[in-house]
Amino acid sequence: MVKLSAAAFIETNPDVSKALFNATATIDESKLEKNEILITALALPINPSDIFQVQGSYKTPILKQKLGNDPDEAEVAVGGNEGLFRITAVGSQDLGYAVGDWVILKLTSFGTWRSHAIVRVTEDNKDPLIVVSGDSGKISIDDASTISTNPSTAYQLINNYIKDWNAGEWIITNAGNSFVSKYLFQLARYYKLNTLAIIRKKSEEHFKDTANELLSLGATKVISDKEFEESSFVTEKLPQIVGNDPIRLALDSLGGPTTPNLVASLSPDNYFVNYGGLAGGFVSFDPRVQLAKNVTLKSYWLTRNTRNNPQSKVETVKALIKLFEEGVFGPVKYNKVPFKAGDNLRDIFVQAIQNSSTGKQVVTFEEHFP
Template structure:
């Protein structure tokens, strides 16, 4: 067994829930303290110390009870009723390893993330049984590593899963919600591969400023507004000039509604539109002509299900993306996160619980909780 005994606590604190409430998911949260021995036995389990985790929409949807994937509720955390620990994504440090784990696979001090969702990341410590449940994340900053599973893997697979024969310097990809973290990573990946990108963003007073940042900081080739996206005259007259002799082969939709229809219209014959989100809460609607005469494929993407069915694809994301982060081809998302700190030893329980409620309710930047042990 390999461990740092001085860092092994007697108790764990976790944000748990035993029921769901769509109207106000903050009401189902509880801060629960329980013995570490409930989940961890030395030389049998891997002990993980939490470093940081984001609060994602999927986490909130799970608490609401509307997300298709949910963790199993259990009594192993010494709760009065069967409960689950909230949180799907996060970054951990290995504190203790069974002697059966080869040193060249993992060692104490390694940074790791869970391979699968429903891990229960909103906790001071977690334990798992098998090394295969973890992916090594050494060499990244905590902001990139803690958000890797959802945003980074989604972006990489969106670019590489559906088009295998990209023609660098000629082919284009269009994405709506251009200021989202996934879109920003998509444009950076495409920039490194020589794929041109057209990012669609909401109309706003500071459009030029935001568009310039997306191009200079995040590698977008061109940026247009939703008004331009929905303007048929723009599509007929301006778009060909913008694309020159290139074509948009892939459309990435995370908005829905008219925005999705408009980006689909810009695809050529046999083009592909992949939907991975629905920010507008409006359905995806395509004209019949796009399906009949242009044979547009309209596909769905869910990173949780893909990782469950094809875990090797997530391992592939790590293999390709870690060097890109380390070379600066993809930058840290730190500037796009609202930082909150969980001071494990000094914060009162009610303060911790209120912080999580705020993290769910405060909109704008993605809320990111970093732990101080």
């Protein structure tokens, strides 16, 4: 008998601490149906989109479900869309999965913030899990646990819009210190592309330390947001940075005052892609610039892409697995938040969410490590 905990909610609330509660249940492994798989958490990342979902900012469906296999159990929603799990039991050997596989969920909205879960293979979803590694695999738990969101987003941003990249061409992003960017810089370096990272300058020391980290990950040039927002930046400073090579992709996940120059920086016939609004500002720019340069505007959302084309998620993760195995990606630092038997999982997640300003938080279950 497996006892599980989950950071669950019934209704959304702008105050996550009021929305989440600690839900418990049991799973009797001997009662697994032939189409059921028992997975055990290894590491569960916290992403901004997860927080927004619990707060109700994202108008996405809330999936309520039974956590265990007691038919009388009440249904709840579980937070989280990303997580690395290990298969610990299968209802049938014919499902295509084996005990010891390290897996992630193919689709979002499953609710990953839990210690254990039952996953069902159905006619509508015959392969609900993506195997990313295993007990003797080449990819570490650190890398496998975050592959589903930030590296996948970076990979698709580079590959979905421009198919004819040439070495030396440029990508510019206004969220240079985000985890997506930290993977994007490494991938761009592998593709022999240049990247211009824009970051906030909280202090001279902070800027220097952050810039050095991003440069070590592959960023070509790092500048402050205030420098980038200068009215003369595009005409005077930008040519000194990029030379004669075109800027083909401008990435915005903040909104706000950097967006006018993001569009203005682009070379003609290229792409401005918005994939978030963490700063809460509007995306604004001079329409004459877009008209003159024939800039294509796109919105990107990994969840929507996966929902519309689940196979794209599978193909992206498989491509990333090869890149991780080849050593393309180095370690990206995040804060590990340990969970131990007897802990209140809701409290662990609430505290980790409150500490998100100090860096990415990943709840780890070392007692479950093979």
